[in-house]
Amino acid sequence: MRKLALPHDVLMSVDKPARYLGNELNSVHKDLKPGMVRYVMCFPDVYDVGMCHLGLPIIYEMLNRREDIWCERLYSPWPDLDRIMRERHIPLFALESQDPVRDFDFLGITLQYEMCYTNILQVLDLAGIPLLAKDRGEDDPIVIGGGPCTYNPEPVADFFDMFYIGEAETNMYDVVDEYKAARAKGLGRREYLRRAASIPGIYVPSLYDVTYGEDGTIASFTPNCPEAPAKVKRVVEMNLTGSYYPEKPIVPFMRIIQDRVTLEIMRGCIRGCRFCQAGSVYKPQREKDLDWLMDLARRMLDETGQEEICLSSLSSSDYSQIEPLIRGLIDECNRRMVNISLPSLRIDEFSLEVMKLLTDVRSSSVTFAPEAGTQRLRDVINKGLTEEDILDGALAAFKAGWNKVKFYFMLGQPTETREDLLGLVDLCEKVAMKYYDEIPKEERQGRIQINASSSFFVPKPFTPFQWATMLHKDEYLERAYIVKDSFKNTRNSRALHYQYNDADITILEGIFARGDRRIAPAILAAYKKGQIYDAWSEYFNYDLWMETFAECGIDVDFYNVRARSLDEILPWDFIDTGVSKSFLRREWEKALRGEVSPNCREKCAGCGARVYGGGVCLEG
Amino acid sequence: MKVRFRFSKEGETCYLGHLDMMRFFQKAIRRAHIDIAYSQGFNPHQILSFASPLGLGMTSQGEYFDAELKSCGSGRELLEAINGAMTEGIRVLGVRRIPDEGKYNAMATLTACSYAVSFDESFAAEYDLCGMWQRFISRDSIPVTKKTKTQTVETDLRPLILDSGFSSGRLRLLLAAGSVESVKAVAVLSAFFESSGIPLSGEQAFKTGTVRIERLDQFTGDKDKLISLGEVGEEI
Numbered sequence: 055m056r057k058l059a060l061p062h063d064v065l066m067s068v069d070k071p072a073r074y075l076g077n078e079l080n081s082v083h084k085d086l087k088p089g090m091v092r093y094v095m096c097f098p099d100v101y102d103v104g105m106c107h108l109g110l111p112i113i114y115e116m117l118n119r120r121e122d123i124w125c126e127r128l129y130s131p132w133p134d135l136d137r138i139m140r141e142r143h144i145p146l147f148a149l150e151s152q153d154p155v156r157d158f159d160f161l162g163i164t165l166q167y168e169m170c171y172t173n174i175l176q177v178l179d180l181a182g183i184p185l186l187a188k189d190r191g192e193d194d195p196i197v198i199g200g201g202p203c204t205y206n207p208e209p210v211a212d213f214f215d216m217f218y219i220g221e222a223e224t225n226m227y228d229v230v231d232e233y234k235a236a237r238a239k240g241l242g243r244r245e246y247l248r249r250a251a252s253i254p255g256i257y258v259p260s261l262y263d264v265t266y267g268e269d270g271t272i273a274s275f276t277p278n279c280p281e282a283p284a285k286v287k288r289v290v291e292m293n294l295t296g297s298y299y300p301e302k303p304i305v306p307f308m309r310i311i312q313d314r315v316t317l318e319i320m321r322g323c324i325r326g327c328r329f330c331q332a333g334s335v336y337k338p339q340r341e342k343d344l345d346w347l348m349d350l351a352r353r354m355l356d357e358t359g360q361e362e363i364c365l366s367s368l369s370s371s372d373y374s375q376i377e378p379l380i381r382g383l384i385d386e387c388n389r390r391m392v393n394i395s396l397p398s399l400r401i402d403e404f405s406l407e408v409m410k411l412l413t414d415v416r417s418s419s420v421t422f423a424p425e426a427g428t429q430r431l432r433d434v435i436n437k438g439l440t441e442e443d444i445l446d447g448a449l450a451a452f453k454a455g456w457n458k459v460k461f462y463f464m465l466g467q468p469t470e471t472r473e474d475l476l477g478l479v480d481l482c483e484k485v486a487m488k489y490y491d492e493i494p495k496e497e498r499q500g501r502i503q504i505n506a507s508s509s510f511f512v513p514k515p516f517t518p519f520q521w522a523t524m525l526h527k528d529e530y531l532e533r534a535y536i537v538k539d540s541f542k543n544t545r546n547s548r549a550l551h552y553q554y555n556d557a558d559i560t561i562l563e564g565i566f567a568r569g570d571r572r573i574a575p576a577i578l579a580a581y582k583k584g585q586i587y588d589a590w591s592e593y594f595n596y597d598l599w600m601e602t603f604a605e606c607g608i609d610v611d612f613y614n615v616r617a618r619s620l621d622e623i624l625p626w627d628f629i630d631t632g633v634s635k636s637f638l639r640r641e642w643e644k645a646l647r648g649e650v651s652p653n654c655r656e657k658c659a660g661c662g663a664r665v666y667g668g669g670v671c672l673e674g
Numbered sequence: 675m676k677v678r679f680r681f682s683k684e685g686e687t688c689y690l691g692h693l694d695m696m697r698f699f700q701k702a703i704r705r706a707h708i709d710i711a712y713s714q715g716f717n718p719h720q721i722l723s724f725a726s727p728l729g730l731g732m733t734s735q736g737e738y739f740d741a742e743l744k745s746c747g748s749g750r751e752l753l754e755a756i757n758g759a760m761t762e763g764i765r766v767l768g769v770r771r772i773p774d775e776g777k778y779n780a781m782a783t784l785t786a787c788s789y790a791v792s793f794d795e796s797f798a799a800e801y802d803l804c805g806m807w808q809r810f811i812s813r814d815s816i817p818v819t820k821k822t823k824t825q826t827v828e829t830d831l832r833p834l835i836l837d838s839g840f841s842s843g844r845l846r847l848l849l850a851a852g853s854v855e856s857v858k859a860v861a862v863l864s865a866f867f868e869s870s871g872i873p874l875s876g877e878q879a880f881k882t883g884t885v886r887i888e889r890l891d892q893f894t895g896d897k898d899k900l901i902s903l904g905e906v907g908e909e910i
Contacts, residue, residue, distance in 0.1 A: 062731070088846065358705070390704070
């Protein structure tokens with residue numbers, strides 16, 4: 055039997071000890087051999103959340119295919135265990151081997167959302183790794199970050215030795231091989247990092263110097279050694295069919311948030327929603343081959359015994375083979391008594407037909423994400439969904455027996471006015487009226503139920519809205535109140551429900567999303583005050599954050615509500631995502647004029663992602 | 675046909691809860707391509723029922739669940755198939771066909787469970803546990819007070835300890851279980867420690883690893899002629 059890192063009494067006193075065992079079916083256990091590179095991949099949130107993520111298993115699969123690498127997993131200890139580990143000086147350990155993280159060669163941390171930033175420090179601290187990259191020595195692991203937040207890694211740059219910008223499939227082996235070569239030559243940490251900096255996609259923050267002008271904006275951002283490129287190019291895997299994929303996904307023992315196998319059908323998106331970072335930084339849209347996907351689905355279900363399979367993509371309806379794929383999966387899954395989950399499907403005749411086969415119409419709902427309440431604002435954000443689309447879709451759903459509708463909106467988008475806020479309510483009401491006007495009384499399945507929810511918009515790097523200004527907390531809330539009040543005064547107020555997400559997190563997300571290196575001391579200071587698990591409302595502490603920013607001399611308004619000029623050097627400008635800054639600027643200007651842009655299939659808008667030479671750019 | 679599976683749970687799988695085990699077997703049954711029956715409706719689920727939940731932290735040689743199968747080959751084939759889908763620490767020890775009537779349901783028919791309690795070496799060296807146990811068990815009654823949310827109830831543990839004995843440092847217990855009368859092993863240990871002047875509760879001793887508890891088996895029938903749940907029914 056393996057030796058567990060946590061003694062019996064600790065496992066018996068923490069909630070859900072299964073989080074820390076690392077012995078799940080299909081987890082990879084290897085015999086340690088001399089020279090083996092030890093890699094631990096961390097999702098800096100609790101196991102229940104982290105285990106639902108697809109990116110990490112792809113890297114796990116890729117690295118473990120090589121005999122000279124052992125890649126293990128790591129999730130943030132829940133606060134109950136965190137406390138015990140500090141009290142008893144138990145070092146943080148990787149799940150599979152249960153060995154201390156500090157003994158590893160690499161600690162990879164995926165940055166999926168900004169609110170996990172204090173958890174990065176928790177992981178480093180519990181592992182006994184110096185929190186600042188500059189304080190690390192030869193015996194410390196190389197700390198490497200990846201994931202969507204690396205499209206502006208600057209607020210956490212001080213904590214990382216390097217970032218991998220782009221998709222792991224392309225150059226992850228090079229990162230390890232360069233390390234092995236450096237080690238064989240007896241080269242130290244600094245030499246390795248310099249060499250790694252010349253691998254495409256690798257950003258080593260310590261090799262760049264930043265200066266600031268009197269107005270606080272960036273005056274210069276320059277490499278300080280020849281190996282570091284002035285622009286770090288995002289690396290993209292162009293052949294996703296047949297590429298690394300977790301064919302034997304790990305099967306958790308305990309219940310996690312989404313316990314199912316995930317089938318990624320494509321990457322990227324043809325739509326050009328101007329608020330959407332994923333739509334921009336994962337361009338171009340690249341589809342996986344239908345037969346490969348069907349084969350993968352069968353193998354994953356065989357290897358896991360899971361009861362549900364979920365399609366994953368930014369906009370599944372845009373997958374060109376979506377109909378044969380879903381029909382094929384329905385055949386396969388019916389035989390196996392497996393459920394199919396189809397998020398991000400546009401409501402139309404086809405999707406309603408399959409949803410009717412897959413779900414209980416009476417208890418499920420149809421979902422629309424118009425994001426904005428009026429056509430004018432939807433044009434600004436370039437959301438290609440019209441009121442007519444929504445009303446037609448809703449009517450078709452009502453006729454098919456549905457009477458529950460969900461709406462997702464964002465408040466606080468550029469140019470938003472009171473009309474747009476009221477328009478949102480109006481749209482929901484029109485849908486409700488559609489139900490009563492068009493569905494005869496005897497065919498109605500009870501009262502209509504409309505659940506609208508809104509979050510506040512946070513501008514993200516590499517989107518046309520990266521120049522947008524945010525609002526103050528009270529202004530966000532005011533807008534939500536306008537909507538809430540208006541909902542109360544509708545004719546169908548009993549059928550319409552509205553809720554909005556908290557504005558506190560929005561402010562934090564804003565500063566982290568578009569912050570620069572000067573934010574890091576505040577993250578460190580908040581952590582030192584005991585702040586972790588900011589993504590969890592029970593642990594998030596807005597006042598503590600605001601107090602900490604003030605103490606660190608950080609002006610939140612500078613990052614959130616200041617109007618940025620178009621020629622300002624943005625903290626993330628050193629990254630080349632393929633999508634050009636001039637395209638983003640054009641789109642920003644079009645947005646302000648309320649002009650829409652075509653999607654990639656309608657007409658190439660010349661975003662620049664064509665340089666990758668594939669996907670939708672070369673279709674047809 | 676209704677088939678009863680007996681399985682063991684060893685090593686670190688003791689930290690997996692009862693619901694985790696149910697989910698584990700649901701998936702294992704799919705991986706093994708066992709022809710199990712499903713309930714009707716929009717969310718069909720496998721027709722499966724588990725015997726008494728095992729406390730977190732305990733290992734076991736005698737866990738059971740009953741499954742409604744539409745078909746299966748020989749018992750050996752079924753055993754091989756399901757064991758091909760197991761993970762380290764969990765093993766299916768036997769399968770038997772049981773009568774279809776509901777009254778043979780593993781949980782409903784349970785009357786007793788047997789346990790082996792082992793003690794931490796330094797703890798065992800400190801006390802004459804065997805002698806203490808003899809004195810404890812020779813009492814006519816062992817009154818304990820059980821606190822529930824609303825009231826305090828006095829019960830006698832003695833009749834619930836059906837059999838016991840010390841051998842090679844391990845305490846074997848046969849305790850009443852099931853819906854009529856039951857007692858937990860840690861509760862028996864608490865009473866034992868208290869009456870022997872050992873300043874520890876059974877719960878504490880168990881959580882800190884001073885005692886380790888393994889369930890040996892589960893039984894049905896009257897206390898004078900108990901039958902292992904794994905001996906009910908017939909071979910397949």
